[in-house]
Amino acid sequence: MSGKTAESVLRKIPAVGELVSREYVEEALIRHPRPVVIFALRNTVEGLRNRIIQGTSVPAEELEERIREDFEQELETLVQYNLRKVINATGVIIHTNLGRSILAEEAVAKIQ
Secondary structure (H helix, E strand, O other), X not given: OOHHHHHHHHHHOOOHHHHOOOHHXXXXXXXXXXXXXXXXXXXXXXXXXXXXXXOXXXXXXXXXXXXXXXXXXXXXXXXXOOOOOXXXXXHHHHHHHHHOOOOOHHHHHHHO
């Protein structure tokens, strides 16, 4: 993408404050906390700007659709359930087994 073309596309990217009034963002605000939605919008705009600066071609007429798609993907990533089941065996290994460990005779003698 040439410098002038990139600049003209960058100028057409709406501000985050303007994007908040879009229908898809208003729907997201109903389902998710406002700070999360705003964070996703900021990440979307920043990411799109960076890709354009690095040379990714985004036709101006597709800009609005690209923002919507990127925003929805970013928001989904942010609100994804990320807890995982784990086995916590540290209590068994550290507390129980080490608590039962036999001390060396020298250590017992020093304690006494």
